[in-house]
Amino acid sequence: xxxxxxxxxxxxxxxxxxxxxxxxxxxxxxxxxxxxxxxxxxxxxxxxxxxxxxxxxxxxxxxxxxxxxxxxxxxxxxxxxxxxxxxxxxxxxxxxxxxxxxxxxxxxxxxxxxxxxxxxxxxxxxxxxxxxxxxxxxxxxxxxxxxxxxxxxxxxxxxxxxxxxxxxxxxxxxxxxxxxxxxxxxxxxxxxxxxxxxxxxxxxxxxxxxxxxxxxxxxxxxxxxxxxx
Numbered sequence: 001x002x003x004x005x006x007x008x009x010x011x012x013x014x015x016x017x018x019x020x021x022x023x024x025x026x027x028x029x030x031x032x033x034x035x036x037x038x039x040x041x042x043x044x045x046x047x048x049x050x051x052x053x054x055x056x057x058x059x060x061x062x063x064x065x066x067x068x069x070x071x072x073x074x075x076x077x078x079x080x081x082x083x084x085x086x087x088x089x090x091x092x093x094x095x096x097x098x099x100x101x102x103x104x105x106x107x108x109x110x111x112x113x114x115x116x117x118x119x120x121x122x123x124x125x126x127x128x129x130x131x132x133x134x135x136x137x138x139x140x141x142x143x144x145x146x147x148x149x150x151x152x153x154x155x156x157x158x159x160x161x162x163x164x165x166x167x168x169x170x171x172x173x174x175x176x177x178x179x180x181x182x183x184x185x186x187x188x189x190x191x192x193x194x195x196x197x198x199x200x201x202x203x204x205x206x207x208x209x210x211x212x213x214x215x216x217x218x219x220x221x222x223x224x225x226x227x228x229x
Contacts, residue, residue, distance in 0.1 A: 002181045004039065005049045005066055005073040007135065008032040012057030017080030019150075020157035024078040025055065027166060031148070032076050034170025035177070042174075043183040060134045067139030071181060072106060074173065075135045075145040078160065080152040088153035089124035090115055093145040095137045096130040103142040106180035110144050113176030117168055121159045123149065146173065 008028040010016030016024030029052070036048045049070070051063045067073035081087040092111045094103050111128050119125070136143045148169055149156035159165060177183075 002046045002072075002183060003049065003070040004046060004177055004181070005051065005070050005139075005141075006032045006036055007051040007063050007067070007073055007075040009075060009077040010057075011052050011055055014057055017078050017151045019080055019082075019085075019152035020154060020161075022078075022151045022157055022160060024080070024151060027078050027151075027160060028076045029053075029055065030166045031170045031173065034167045035074075035076070035174045036170075038171045038174035039177065039183075042186055043178050044186050046178075046181070046183050060138065063135060064138035067141045067143065070139075070141045072177065073135075073139050073141050073143045074110065074177060075143065076173070077145060077147050079147040079150040079156075081150060082152055085150075085152045085154070088150045088156040089126040090118050090149065091126035091147050092128050093131050093133060093136055093147070094128075094143060096132050097137065100142040102180075103144070106142055107144040109179040110146070110173065110176030113179065114146065114148070114169065114172045117172045118148070118159070121162075123156065123159060 008025070008031070010025040010028065012025075014025065016028065018024065032050060033053075036050060039046055039048050049066060051066050052058050063075075079087075079091075092107055092114075094107050107128055115123075115125050133145055136145050149160050151157050151160065
């Protein structure tokens with residue numbers, strides 16, 4: 001069982017980045033919930049832990065303690081740069097010091113999956129980077145920090161405000177996590193316990209309709225035979 005920590009940045013008294021009518025703490029929590037839901041609904045052998053599930057403040061040391069010993073922590077953020085609102089784009093970070101051996105490879109998969117979506121909206125790829133963030137340094141586990149878009153940039157904020165964007169960011173983040181941890185997809189057909197391990201036959205939609213209306217079909221067959229006679 002892989003244990004994944006999703007860390008929606010900021011919260012409570014700390015709004016994070018603010019720009020163009022958007023607050024980082026709100027967007028980060030929404031994306032994290034979509035990410036969690038996609039993981040648990042589509043993959044087996046994974047337990048998802050959230051550092052916060054409501055609009056509340058959680059300190060960096062407390063977030064780091066939640067990540068200790070887990071298989072992966074993904075810290076979810078949106079960017080800002082008030083001195084130059086032309087700054088925009090997507091980037092990811094890990095610590096610039098010693099790392100767990102799997103950190104860079106896992107970060108690469110997460111970065112690539114998310115940008116595969118954002119590139120369709122002309123969002124620049126600022127690339128994977130390394131920096132001494134507290135949240136990338138303190139947890140005793142592999143950490144990737146994601147900065148999806150600059151809320152202080154009008155173009156990026158417009159992308160963030162699009163219907164479905166936050167859900168898709170959550171989904172693509174989840175897909176990157178699944179690839180990074182090689183999570184198995186959920187089985188769509190469960191074995192029948194009475195069939196010696198053979199998968200139970202699943203009725204098609206057409207077969208279900210026919211079965212539901214079996215008396216009508218039987219009557220139609222009788223009428224057709226009478227016509228032939």
